[in-house]
Amino acid sequence: MAGISSPSSPPAPPRPSTASHDDKTITMDPETNSVEANPNESTNNFTLLLTINFAVLIAGSIGATLLTKFYFIHKGSSRWVSTWVQSAGFPLLSLPVFLPHHLFHLTPRRPFSGFTTKLTILSLLVGVFIGVSNLLFSWGTSYLPVSTSSLLLSSQLAFNLILSAVIAKNKITFKNLNCVILLTLSSVLLALSASSDRPAGLTHRQYLIGFFSTLAAGISFAVYLPVMEVIYREVRSYAMVVEMQLLVGMAATAFASVGMAADDGFSDLENEGAAIFDLGEAAYWMTIAGCAVTWQMSFLGTAGMVFLTTSLTSGICMTALLALNVGSGVVVYGDEFGGVKAVATVLCVWGFCSYVYGMYQKPQNRRGVSVEIMM
DSSP states (O other), X not given: OTTXXXXXXXXXXXXXXXXXXXXEEEEEOTTTTOSOSOXXXXXXXXXXXXXXXXXXXXXXHHHHHHHHHHHHHTTOOOHHHXXXXXXXXXXXXXXXXXXXXXXXXXXXXXXXXXXXXXXXXXHHHHXXXXXXXXXXXXXXXXXXXXXXXXXXXXXXXXXXXXXXXXXXXXXXXXXXXXHHHHHHHHHHHHHHTGGGOOOTTXXXXXXXXXXXXXXXXXXXXXXXXXXXXXXXXXXXXXXXXXXXXXXXXXXHHHHHHHHHHHTTHHHHHHHIIIIIOTTOHHHHHHHHHHHHHHHHHHHHHHHHHHHHSOHHHHHHHHHHHHHHHHHHHHHHXXXXXXXXXXXXXXXXXXXXXXXXXXXXXXOOOTTOOOOOSOO
16 A cells, blocks of 8 residues: 555665766765755855855965065074975864864764775875975065966966866866966966066076076976876865875974974974064964965865866966956055066966856856765
C-alpha cells in the first residue's frame, strides 16, 4: 500500500542528494554533511564565504604591503627578515585548523583527515617555492616605492592567463583577455616611466635590482596560482585549504630560516629592534607582528580565491587590489603620483571592472565543492 513501508524491510541507507547549479552537480554526503542539499542555501553560503575570503585578501594585501614598506623606511634593512615574516605567522592558522574539532567540538572532521602523502609533499614543495617568491618580493619592496612595485606586480597577469590555460586548462575568453591586456598595459606604462620614478638616493643599479626582483616575484606568483588550482582539484573542502596553507607556511618559513641562519639574519632581527629601527624596539616588534599577521591573511585569501573560483580570477582580483595599494602608498607614504601612474591606475580599475561585469552576468559556484569553512 502506498505510503506504508513493509515492517520486514530494513531501512534504506541514506542516499546522497544532488542539486544542479549552473551545469555543476552539488552532492551532499549524509555521513560527512559536507555540502548542503538545498542549492539556494549552498549558493548563499558560497557567496558569503567568497565575500569573507575577499575581505581577508583585501585587508591582508594592503596591510602587508604598507607594513613591509614601513619596515624598510624606518631603517629596517634585512631582506631575510622581511622574507621570514611573510610566512612566520603560519602558527596562527593552527587556531582555525585545530580548535573547531578539539576544543569547541563544532565538527566531527579531524584536522588533516583526507590528506594523502602526495598532497602533503606537494604542499611542502609549494611552500619552498613561495619562500623564494617572498625573497624576490622583499628585494623589490626594499628599493621601489609602494605604488611602483604594486603596479609592476600586475605583469603576472599576462603569464597567469597563459599558464592557467596550459596548466589548469581554463578557457581564454574575451572578458579575461581584455582585462589582462588592460592590466598589462598599466605595467608597461610604469616601466617606461621608470627613469623618472627613482627615489632620491637610490642608484640606477639598485633601482634595476628592485624592478626586476619585483617582476620575477610577479612571474613566480603567476606560476603558483594555476599550479595550486590543479592541486586543489584533489581538495574537498575549504577546511583542507586552510590546512594546506599551514603546511605551505611551515615550509616557506623553514626556507627563510635557513637563509637567515646562513646570513646571520637572526642576529639582524635582534639588533634591528634594539639599536637600528628608528621608532624604538616596541614599534619594531609591533611591525614584525603586524607583517606576520597581514601576510598570513593575504596568502590565505589568495589560496581561498583559487579554490573557490579559478587561478585567473584570483590573479585578477589581486591585481585589482593594486589600485588600492597605489592609493594607500600615495596617502600614507607620499609616493609620487604623476600622470603616468594615474593612467596606469585607471587601466587597472577599468580592466577589473570589465571582468567583474562579465562575472556578474553569470554568477556561479563554478567548483561545486564544499563551502563549509570547517567540516
